[in-house]
Amino acid sequence: EVQLVESGGGLVQPGESLRLSCAASGFTFSSYWMSWVRQAPGRGLEWVANIKQDGSGTSYVDSVKGRFTVSRDNAKNSLYLQMSSLRADDTAVYYCARVRINLGYGFDYWGQGTLVTFSS
């Protein structure tokens, strides 16, 4: 059974850094693109970042370029999102999702998400 389990969310202050993790199981992790997608409270989904199978290629939504870095460790079946210079508008549930290129780049499995919130 495919499982994606995110962790690392929490309460942060503006300007701080945070590292999210996503533990994958039930499939050959190194064979798939992976993505991070976020959802602000009461808002819609926003694609954040992609990483190719071997980590050689990454891409980001403009609003996080230069602040967020996506990486992966295929030996540990893990995906990461290093977030720095965090802003209040980064508040969201962050999902990791598997990308199926042969399903038209659909996101076919999602984790349950990890919440990043800001303290005032």
Place this chain on the structure above:
Amino acid sequence: QSALTQPPSASGSPGQSVTISCTGTSSDVGAYNYVSWYQQHPGKAPKLMIYEVTKRPSGVPDRFSGSKSGNTASLTVSGLQAEDEADYYCSSYAGNNNFVFGGGTKLTVL
């Protein structure tokens, strides 16, 4: 990287059909047949319902169908059932390994 445009809400009675639109540009929806649709129930993770504009993953009822014309894609839910009440999001590949989502549509089954 502008979000795709969806109506904020849609509704229909049980057994009826409802169609949700998703309008993008010639750089995303219009450029690729890589439009996907997702269903999200409150507090849950999204679920892939349609990929490559018209295709359904295994296990998705054939009441769900997709189409595209130009820069606008559509999701049709036929024979509405109570459990179809959820938020629906479209997504498109936008080139250069980028993706874009729509703002979401809340589907209400009356």
